[in-house]
Amino acid sequence: MMRSRSASPRASALRMAWTIASRVAIGGSSHRELANDARILGAGRNGCHKDATDSVDDVVTGQENRAMPHPDRIAIVGASLGGLRTAQTLRGRGKFEGTITLIGAEPHYPYDRPPLSKQVLAGEWGPERTLLDPPDKVDELGLDLRLGTRAEGLDLEAREVALSDGERVGFDSLIIATGATPRTLPNTPDLAGIYTLRTIDDSMRIRAELAQGPRVAVVG
Template identity: 50%
Template sequence: MSIEDDVRPPGHVLVVGASASGLTTLEALRRKGYKGRITVLGDEPHAPYDRPPLSKQVLSGAWEPERAALRTQDVLDGLDAEFVLGDPAVSLDTATRTVVTASGRELRADAIVIATGVRPRTLPGQEGLSGVHVLRTLDDSLALRKELLGASRVVVVGEGVLGSEISATARTLGLDVTLTGPLAAPMALQVGPLVAGVLGELHSERGVRLRLGAGVAGFTSEAGRVTGVRLTTDEELPADVVVVAIGAAPATEWLADSGLELDNGVVCDSRCRAGESIYAVGDVARWHHEHLGRLLRLENRTNATEQAMAVAAGILGDDRPYVPVPYFWTDQFDAKLQVHGFLPVDAEVDVVEGELAARRFVARYRSEGRVTGVLGWNMPKQARLRRQEIVDAPRAVP
């Protein structure tokens, strides 16, 4: 789409957030013919980089950190945008569309795109304890890798996607790995009990110790350094390094006095608008999905880019709702899982291609007779083709 003749584009677009969704917003605006001023504000000092490799290729050492960069400097320069990096936003005045940064810089724009992502959740007693890590940023990944290379035992707290990926990566580095969390199997909340059980078998076979079904009561330590994790069952898991991967919260603290509606993210309409000429994209955005009839917030790489492209189009006058079929993937050991749609934990699941035992299959998820999602385990093409069943299903809340 090109800029319509009867639509006057904003003179200055400010993108707050310099990760995948922020960069994609910038690129999509330029690709659609926008010639105005664009400023990209980032809280980290790094140019935009990709996050999925941080728990896998970067953490394992298969990639040098520079390889995670989303674009070369030459490409970024060609976008004719001002990048203000290492200076977090601290407030937003919606009336004047002015963002104030930690250094005191004031940035005023005609349209603002909020792309500040999420921040890792932490556990009580974690702060200030050496050897306890989270993984969200490039610096987090490099710091964790440095410690893993000198460690022998690691405990990963959190059996979701990130915790499962970190456990697999640490095990391939030769560490003694224990994965703990309150659910019964790795990624049980994300893929349901059937596939989670197969994933648990894979981790166990590869040497990951599963201590699941119990919460964390606290840490054990000596001289300010973590020595283990204490579970609610009173069991203690010894560790040289602990990684806390218990989810993330939308980075909206800086918007507390903005007047925007904040409820598990920046609340938006079906066009991802949070206010007059103010939009939100990526992990921080909670928008009205018209096909589902409810608010939705997604934390995955695909949504970060697709939503950014939709918002760029909206800024330039393309008035249509954002109604994606969600998609995410995860790589653990030799398993590559691709997920399309929604996988309710209570869904009916049947294997429609391949075999569970062979660990090469496509599983279809139904809720109230409606296909809501498909999962491919080492069958990406077949899973992608089955995605059409989700698109063709009657619209209803999964």
């Protein structure tokens, strides 16, 4: 099998994008219909889609790569650190000029999550300080941003991602970087005062509750 040094810049960028996504998306996906970890999907032999979770070389290098058409449309599910850095890698190192659709369930521009349990929760930062890049810099990437829209299904035959608003996004290659979701305690449906911490909105709700000086128990 030929190695990555013989791959095209676009193929190398796809492999790097997969690496970024896989390192960031740790844990179970919130979209179980899509995947339970980070992966990239492309066309393999005879146009069939191949899951590259185990061996990305099979998709972007060697003989498999000869059967994969150059993608004109790349969809990225997950608009956090992994999703944004993937898009930046494709536009930068990969010089990819096709359509990149970035899909995120939250309405916010991509932001950094670690401060949510630290500076934001302590009231030292406002939510805007967690942004990974200014919105205008993200806009310069020329992405088809689908923020505030959850990815709910994947049709490999049609090469489409089904969205929560009823739309379907077509793709030639798909990168899933949805990351992890917090587990909830059993038998605690909609009980007041019980929170999970994953998003900006979660952090702000907990911060407001802490301002009232309650006793707190942390699980995890």
